[in-house]
Structure formats: structure tokens, C-alpha cells
Amino acid sequence: MAAPWASLRLVAPMWNGRIRGIHRLGGAVAPEGNQKKKRTILQFLTNYFYDVEALRDYLLQREMYKVHEKNRSYTWLEKQHGPYGAGAFFILKQGGAVKFRDKEWIRPDKYGHFSQEFWNFCEVPVEAVDASDCDINYEGLDNLLRLKELQSLSLQRCSHVDDWCLSRLYPLADSLQELSLAGCPRVSERGLACLHHLQNLRRLDISDLPAVSNPGLTQILVEEMLPNCKVVGVDWAEGLKSGPEEQPQDTASPVPA
């Protein structure tokens, strides 16, 4: 942060603008960042006083609880309006966008409000879901998996989607044709391994996954696993030094032809 805030270190880690989820509070790091972990006054106090530690622990648990609240299962809505309506409502409430078959995309505006017209045609199956930047986690996928005829799913930059969530996507195998996981910080090659159930997939986007240890090799293995699918996102030369005569940095990746 800029210099004027340096004197307010006391409040920096907790009330610094928007609290971006449990990662900030737990001192936990997204794989990208925070190499320089500076000890703030709060961390110093935590090491010396049980009360401060208990308070920070409580706040951490509360952050996690908030994510769970957002991801509860809308079973009552499903009974009233059917699976497509409940699933669409869940996505829209999280901030994503929904497209019913033969209709236009429904998106919430910047205040989070969205048009309620879709309740009228909630027997129409949902064709595409754009859940980018949403806080969907493993439990929230319950609502998503109800959309049996989903063709396109975009989970870009979802910070709570991890390998466990990917292992849950197999019920959509019959219909899912397009899946995008670009920018999800917790998805690794181990989660990508369980996408082999989705044999109807035609386009898979796995670019910019920081948790994948070896992007080039992973892309090759995923392409072998899903022969009919176009796997997008990773440059083959990634991880290799420039110039074909030099030794590749990572001996596991093949040298491009």
C-alpha cells in the first residue's frame, strides 16, 4: 500500500478496504503473493495475548461461515420452482450470469439486482452459466449440479473452487461441452485428472492456474485424457529457456518441435 497508510499498520490487515475472504485474515497466502510477510502490530499482539488470538480466530471463523452461508442449498426453492429456477437463482445471487435455452443472458447489475422474470420460464433448461469471480465452493455446487442440461460452465477466477469441486462435476458429463477454469488459484493437476468423466467436453480452458506445478506437461496429459476436446490456455514453451539449443529448464516438458 502507499506510504500514507504505513502509519496505520494497526488496522491494515483487517479493515483494509474490502476483506477479501478468509485468505487475508488467516495470514494465508494465495500462491501468487506475499513473499515479504511483515509482522504487523496485530500479529505481534497475537503472539503475546490470548485475547487477541481468540478474537482473530473468531473473525477467521466468521469469514469462513459467511462463505458457507452464501453456498447453502436452496432445496425449498427447488421444490417450488424446479431445479433450473433454483440453480439460476443461486448463480444470480452469487453475482454470476445465467443463460436459459433460447433466451438472453441474465446478469445482475453492479448493485447485485437482477430481473426476476426468469421465474416465469423456469421449466426451460439452463444452457450456460458464467460464474466468474463468484464464491462458489463444494457445497454450492449442489445447486449447480441440478442443471442437468448445462452446456457451458465458466468458473474463472473462483477462489474457492478446488480439486474436490472438480471431482464433483461428473453428473454433467452428458451435456457439458465447454468448461473454463482459468485463474482459479486452488485448482491443480490433481483436480484436472478427474475431468476425464466429461467425455462430451469440446473446449477446456486451463490457462493461468497458479497451483499447477508443470503447466506444459499437464496440458499434454489432459489432451491425452480428453482426445475430443480442445484444451486451451497453456503455451507449450512455458518453463523452457529461450533458444532451442539451450537445455530445457524442466526436463519433464518436451522440447517443442
Added chain:
Amino acid sequence: MAHTGRTVGRLGEGDWDGKVSEIKKKIKSILPGRSCDLLQDTSHLPPEHSDVVIVGGGVLGLSVAYWLKKLESRRGAIRVLVVERDHTYSQASTGLSVGGICQQFSLPENIQLSLFSASFLRNINEYLAVVDAPPLDLQFNPSGYLLLASEKDAAAMESNVKVQRQEGAKVSLMSPDQLRNKFPWINTEGVALASYGMEDEGWFDPWCLLQGLRRKVQSLGVLFCQGEVTRFLSSSQRMLTTDDKAVVLKRIHEVHVKMDRSLEYQPVECAIVINAAGAWSSQIAALAGIGEGPPGTLQGTKLPVEPRKRDVYVWHCPQGPGLETPLVADTSGAYFRREGLGSNYLGGRSPTEQEEPDPANLEVDHDFFQDKVWPHLALRVPAFETLKVQSAWAGYYDYNTFDQNGVVGPHPLVVNMYFATGFSGHGLQQAPGVGRAVAEMVLKGRFQTINLSPFLFTRFYLGEKIQENNII
């Protein structure tokens, strides 16, 4: 106060001159200018009193410690001490484990334990969150387990899958054609049916779980001690049963913890002892007097847990099965799984009773792989005919010779010793559930969430085996 294992004579005995010189030394050391070492440094010793002493600091012991602290009625209500003989965990089953978790058991209790463990591992960063510590990355591979059954086992597999589905596990049955379709590298000769776990099954890094539990448990206030339990002091009480038969009930009130490479020991006064010593649980039970009595009686029933050595081999096979490979358990008992991205695989096989290796050390038997494991692997996966073994290691199962399932709960005669051991190769995957069950038994007196009463010690005396159909 530390005891040096040497009895000092009382008044009237012993050397008077020696005592006088010692007193003179102490007075001199108080005077200014000398280093005062009246009080000895006992920081390496465990405390003198502890409510619960957990013998064994592996994943089961730490899980019990965690749940005891989690379920206690008031913050700081229970003092827990974990005694672990080897803090490097060089021979502990946890660190050497293959790290698999699956729900494909035949007993409903086992399935429930595994399901709970899967949800524990999934939410591990909520359960084991410590302020200012980085989140745990368990490296979980959700690739599932694929169990293959021959003709004669197919019916048993079907009924098992029915029970598993009833408990909520997501398991699908596959015919040989479907198998060939999904996994073209498999040779389905001799396979009549296969069960494939779709969710909540796979393998993970057990060391990470252990360190995460350790970190969390230390932040909750559990004390650790590196030492070996050498003695239990207990008090007995003679009571009459309802049929007027005399029975002797024992209560352990002191545990002697001996320090590493020294004769120094510390008596720890305790209320409850938890036996989570894994492969060495029977030695701890013998120290408490379990099994000392005429055979065939409850007093004479020993804890039937013994260490069994199992080898795991790592090999490289460039044309082997791809990224989607689950942990495949063959009809012959051989199993394998992928390891990492680089065409490495690891696996092994449980030897038959006659082939059991000597558990005296952890030396790997490479001939066993050549003769007994490789032929089965090559038969099942033709690509494995050209594999090359890279390395191998061995670990112990805490093998329950009675029925290969765990022992949980109190002993009927030594009333304050609780067992959490004997899981014969699936202790790691059931540790969170078992820890919670033992903590409930200790704190509330009964199993509340998962009913593990079939796993109590009394079944060894009554002869009620609860057999599991497939053991990897």
C-alpha cells in the same frame, strides 16, 4: 521433580560425609559470584500431572488430542499430554503410508468413518485453521479407487456396493466392457465386476495431515513430550458382578515416561490413558496388565495387534496409464496408483499368511516384487511389462490378527485405558472419525455421532469377529 532412577537412603543410612559436602556445595552456590544451579532444568520432561495421556503421537493419537480439545465443554478444561517415542516419525505408520482414502468397505461403520474423514479433509483448512499460519495443501488426488472382482467375489462386491450406496458413498459398478471403454489400458481377463468410487476417494499426503494436526493441536494447548512409556502404576479394586463372581478392576493412576537415551523418567499422574501406539500397542497393553491371566478368560485376553511389514515399490513406466488412473486394486490383491506427473507409479501387494515377512526391521524385499507383485501387475496392465523400479520403502501395519478392524473404546477391566489402534492399514483414512469417537467416549461416555460399539475390546473375549471382505 525428576527421578534419576537411583534410590537414596533414608535418615540413618547412606554416607553422612557425602550429604554434608553436598549441603556445603549448595550453600556456596547461593553466595554471590557462583552460578546458582539449585533448580534443575526440567524443560524436556513432561508435566507431573495431566488429565489425559495419549501414548503415541501419530495421526490417530493427534486426532484424539484434537477432538478432545475441540469437544471440551470449556476452554482449557482438559489437560492433554501426547507422548511420542520418536519425533522424527521414522518408523511410524502414518508417515510411511500410501495415503489412500476410500469408502469401499463392507461394514457400515467403516464407510461412515471414511465419509466423515473425507469431509474432514475437504474442510481441513476450517478445522485446522491457525491464525497467521499458511493453509494446508494436502495434495489430494480425487481420482478414486477401482476395485476389481473375479467371478467368485462378484456377488459379495455387489452387496457391498449396495451397503456403500445406502450410507451415502458414490460408488458405481462397471462391467468388463465398460471398464475397457473407460480405461483402455486395462486387461479385463478374469474380471467379472468392478466398483469405482466417483467422489471423496483418492489419495493425499499423510505427512501434511500429521503436521497440520500437530500445529493445530499445539495451538490448542496440548503438550508434547518425547519419551517412552515404561510403566503404568495402577490401583485395583475387587468387585462382584451381578452373578456374584469376583472381578478385579484396575485404574491407571500414574504413567512413567522415560526420556530418550537416558535413565531419567518422569511419573505423570493421569486420569485417562489413550493407547494409540499403532504397531506397538500390544506392548503398551501388556504394560497395563492386559492379557495376564489364564487364557480363555477376560483377564487373559491379550490385545491382538501386532506389527506387520508391508513394502511399497515405486517404478517408472513411460507408456503406462494416463492421468485419469484411479488406485487400482486387482483381484490378486496387488494394487498400484500414479504418483505425480512423470509416469511414476507406486504399488504393492499384501502377502499371504505364509509369505509374511519378519517385522523386525524395515528392509525392503525386492524379490517379493519380482516374484509376487510384478506378474500380477503385468497381467492386469500390459504396459507394465516394461517397468523399471526406482525405489521402495517399507512400513508397518498395526495389524489386528483377530479380524483386521480397529479397536476403539475402553477396556472392560483396566477401566481408564482407551484404545484407538489396530486398524490394519486403514488407520490413516479413518483417523478423524475415530478420534472424534474416542473423544466422545471419554467426554460423554458413549458414541454420539458414529456408533463404533462393534469395535470395542470385548469382542476379542466374546469371539465376535467383524470381518471386512477386502483388505488392501
